[in-house]
Amino acid sequence: MFDNLQGFFESTTGQITTVVVIAIMFFLILILGGKDNKYNVKGLTISAVLVAMAMILSNIKLFEMPQGGSVTAFSMLPIVLVGYLLGPRQGILAGFALGLLNLIFGPYVIHPIQLLIDYPFAFGALGLSGFCRNMDHGLIKGYLLGIFGRYVMAVLSGVIFFGEYAPEGFSALTWSLWYNLTYLAAEGAITIIILCIPAVRKALERLKTI
Numbered sequence: 001m002f003d004n005l006q007g008f009f010e011s012t013t014g015q016i017t018t019v020v021v022i023a024i025m026f027f028l029i030l031i032l033g034g035k036d037n038k039y040n041v042k043g044l045t046i047s048a049v050l051v052a053m054a055m056i057l058s059n060i061k062l063f064e065m066p067q068g069g070s071v072t073a074f075s076m077l078p079i080v081l082v083g084y085l086l087g088p089r090q091g092i093l094a095g096f097a098l099g100l101l102n103l104i105f106g107p108y109v110i111h112p113i114q115l116l117i118d119y120p121f122a123f124g125a126l127g128l129s130g131f132c133r134n135m136d137h138g139l140i141k142g143y144l145l146g147i148f149g150r151y152v153m154a155v156l157s158g159v160i161f162f163g164e165y166a167p168e169g170f171s172a173l174t175w176s177l178w179y180n181l182t183y184l185a186a187e188g189a190i191t192i193i194i195l196c197i198p199a200v201r202k203a204l205e206r207l208k209t210i
Contacts, residue, residue: 005115009107018100025097029090043086047094050078054098055105062187067165068108069154069183074191076126080146083130084139085208091127091146099123110161117157125149139204140195147188154180 008014030044057075064070079098083091099119109115128149129142155176163172170178195201 005109005112006107009103009109015104018103022097022100025093025100029086029093032087032089032093043090046085047082047090047097050082051094051098051101054078055101058102063183065179065183067162067179069180071183071187071190074187074194076147076150076187077143077191079123079126080129080139080143081204081207083127083146084133084142084204086130087133088127088130091130092124093127095124095127096120114157114161117153117160122150122153122157125153133208139201140192143191143195144188147184151180151184154184 009018026044026048029047030040032040032043054075054077057073057078060073060075061070062073079091079095082094099122102123103109103115103119108118126146126149129139129146132138132142132145135141155173158176158180159172163176166172166175195204
């Protein structure tokens, strides 16, 4: 029943459909700001730029795992920034858009639920950073929350759909927990180190006032 999903997203029809859904995501970001049109356009512009930046950075891979997943050049941070600057709703939608973009450029789909978990849900979870935007050290806390949300999605997908790849002696859950922790924790640790540099953190936090 689901054998043709991979082919669909690799086809012109599938890619056009995905682009249309992405456009809807950005339209929702545009209208979520309320009645302030200036703020709405600002939010859309920020989201579009950061989603594009995340897509570019995701292709700069420092290390690639054998069964999917990689350590990239801070590719999760731009979506975290959308949530931090604009709030969780816009951040989650921007993450959804990024996940769908990944379907265009590198889809791996075996089931509709796996598609949702690995693409819009996993990247959308990074936008949870918006819930920390008004806290002390909100950017770092938001990044940790966002990356944890993506980790949960990755583990869930691993257990449900890729448990057969677990080595002997590992359960599907144990293997998924460790496998996904390796690359997400590595990129997360590098990013947190950068965010702890006062000049970098203050520069990013200053974006909230622009």
